[in-house]
Amino acid sequence: MQQLIHDFILLFAVIDPIGTLLLFLSITGGYSSRDRKRIALRASLYSGGILLMFVLVGQLLLTAMGIRLVSFQIAGGIILFLFGLKMIFGEDVSHSHDRAEPGHDIAVFPLAIPSMASPGALTAVVILTDNRRFSVDDQIVTSIILVGVILITYLLLLAANTIHKWLGDSGSAILIRVMGMILGALAVEIVIQGIAGLQGNPATAL
Numbered sequence: 573m574q575q576l577i578h579d580f581i582l583l584f585a586v587i588d589p590i591g592t593l594l595l596f597l598s599i600t601g602g603y604s605s606r607d608r609k610r611i612a613l614r615a616s617l618y619s620g621g622i623l624l625m626f627v628l629v630g631q632l633l634l635t636a637m638g639i640r641l642v643s644f645q646i647a648g649g650i651i652l653f654l655f656g657l658k659m660i661f662g663e664d665v666s667h668s669h670d671r672a673e674p675g676h677d678i679a680v681f682p683l684a685i686p687s688m689a690s691p692g693a694l695t696a697v698v699i700l701t702d703n704r705r706f707s708v709d710d711q712i713v714t715s716i717i718l719v720g721v722i723l724i725t726y727l728l729l730l731a732a733n734t735i736h737k738w739l740g741d742s743g744s745a746i747l748i749r750v751m752g753m754i755l756g757a758l759a760v761e762i763v764i765q766g767i768a769g770l771q772g773n774p775a776t777a778l
Contacts, residue, residue, distance in 0.1 A: 585755035612729035614679035619688035648695030649762035659752025
């Protein structure tokens with residue numbers, strides 16, 4: 573249960589449903605309610621597909637490139653920590669781009685990538701499904717948690733206007749900073765575990 577809670581909190585932080593919600597509100601203001609629902613569904617499907625694909629082939633890709641998972645884990649932890657710092661200090665991390673490029677589907681960019689399927693999220697799913705540390709059953713459970721977080725994000729996007737009115741700008745900002753603190757703490761733990769693994773068996777490859 574502790575591992576399930578850890579995985580959920582980490583994936584919730586890096587996928588950042590609250591930040592995605594704010595981005596969604598900012599770039600879909602001119603769309604009808606029907607179109608916004610379609611955009612929310614496509615963005616969720618695209619990001620979920622990308623993250624699940626990374627669960628399946630992310631570690632194989634690292635192996636092909638000769639990158640040990642402990643090295644990727646340490647680098648990923650540092651990235652997640654910086655991501656958390658940006659959330660805490662108020663930079664619009666989720667999303668350095670708040671408008672889609674002309675001619676592009678906003679469900680793909682910036683909602684699915686780099687908002688929901690962010691570099692931090694891609695890093696997290698590889699670390700949480702390490703073939704050396706987790707069995708296939710564990711990885712399936714993590715994938716289910718991942719799908720659950722994507723589903724939560726989708727439901728938040730459907731209720732975007734109502735939620736924003738309820739939270740207000742101040743409430744949304746507070747939630748983002750709290751998630752940044754949690755993400756920073758989890759990132760430190762990831763780096764510590766990676767360093768411990770590197771010291772324990774530095775020559776071990778993926």
